[in-house]
Every structure is written in structure tokens, then in C-alpha cells.
Amino acid sequence: TYVVTENCIKCKYMDCVEVCPVDCFYEGENMLVIHPDECIDCGVCEPECPAEAIKPDTEPGLDSWLQLNSKYASSWPNITQKKEPPADAKEFDGVPGKLEAHFS
């Protein structure tokens, strides 16, 4: 599966949802997650994310992000169409500590 990681938080560009062939993105207030059981590992979303927040779970160190994606994909609503990204998305690109400060 692919997973959405920290840099999505407060960037939330949503380009990813437009390309996913199985519509497996779920929407929180400040970030999206991928449902690990629905993702077919096609990889097309990874290069679409302007924040480079989407990674394959074969990359080391992503266990906690995989768990977070799995947990919230079960409760957040499905999202299949891009909306208007946050006006201050660019300001949050690459900012450290977003999980602690802004996860929702």
C-alpha cells in the first residue's frame, strides 16, 4: 500500500484523489489518508502530490504512518474530488512538527 505522511498536514492539496483508480482516499480536516486494504499499489498518486507526502510502505520508518492511515481511513469520509486547497498551504510545506501541532 501507499501511505500519506506528515507533509500532507495543512497542505492538503488533494491532487491525489483525482488520480486514484479505486477512490481509496479519506478526508480529515487537515490531511487525507489512504485505506491500506483498498489501495491497489498502482503508485500513480505518489508523483501527483505537490508536497511529496505520499510514499510506498516499503520505505523504512513508515510503520506509524501506516497505522495512522489505517485507523483514520475507517472513520473519516471518502473523498474522490479535489476541493480548494487551504489558502496557506504553501506556508506549511516542509514545516516540521505538523503531526504534533496540526493533525486533525
Ligand code: SF4
Ligand atoms: Fe490510489 Fe494507486 Fe495511490 Fe493506492 S497507489 S492510493 S490505488 S492512486
Ligand code: F3S
Ligand atoms: Fe495531501 Fe498531497 Fe494529497 S498534500 S491531500 S497527499 S496531494
